[in-house]
Amino acid sequence: MHMRFTIPILAAAMISPVAYAQSAIPHDFEAGQAPFGPLFSYFGGVQSFGIEPSTITVFTGRSLRCWANFRHDNLFRVAGVGLGTLGLDRSSGMLGFPADASIFSIAVQSPPSTAPENYVSGQLQLIITLREDDDNDGVIDVTEADDEWDSPKVLILPGTNVYNIPLSQFTDTDPFVGNNIRNFGTTGRMACLITIETRTTYPGGIIETPRSIWIDHVGLYSTNQILPAVPRPCPADFDRNGLITLQDIFDYLTAWFANTPAADFNTIGGTTLEDLFDFLSTWFAPCP
Helix, strand or coil, X not given: CCHHHHHHHHHHHHCCCCCXXXXXXXXXXXXCCCCCEEEEEECCCEEEEEEEEECCCCCCCCXXXXXXXECCCCCCCEEEEEEEEEEEEHHHCCECCCCCCCEEEEEEEECCCCCCCCCCCCCCEEEEEEEECCCCCCCXXXXXXXCEEECCCEECCCEEEEEEEEHXXXXXXXXXXXXCCCCXXXXXXXXXXXXXXXXXXXXXXXXXXXXXXXXXXXXXXXXXXXXXXXXXXXXXXXXXXXXXXXXXXXXXXXXXXXXXXXXXXXXCCCCCHXXXXXXXXXXXXXXX
């Protein structure tokens, strides 16, 4: 057992314990599915933290909001929180990734530092930990008989991004424990931990105010994952509510008479009578 998870688990005692739900790998956090659970925080730079299902789309459908009330600490210049699951049984169907899985993928939405919820600069880091029940005794014990694998450290960029980490880059945290083989596809029981960390040495310095990220599409895959293409809105849907209605005509006419930039429908030569005709033609024969 390496230091990062020995101390965090002790530090978690300072925070009210929270029960966590079992969850499948891969996981998309869609309606009706249980999220990962909050597991630990470490050092004094975390006042409280938690997770909650969210309707914000990161990859597809619902996502999981992970929040931490980071704060200043006079002693430690590093702080982090962990979420995930401490054990999933293959027999339950919860480890449903492909047999040839070679990539751990996670989609993350991180608002820029100027977003109201973030207040400050500073960048978070992501670490994925995978654990295996190597001796098949039904208990994952990474201090005696089972392997624990850490991903490389990944800096979380602003905006929505997918992070694809080859399983070959996961390193054994203790080569003297377990069988030292990445047998993710055959182990009878497995755990997945996601650590979100801030520290002085990251770009922008340590974060000392509340921060949130949203995650989705977490799990093991056979190929790199990419964000689904976002459908282009129909030009006739002027108010962008997903419907083609008379209100779109009214809103366009308002913009056209006000000579706003949005009324330049054909983007040629500013707002003219041709823009009005082009919009009406599109409205009467809207996108499929």
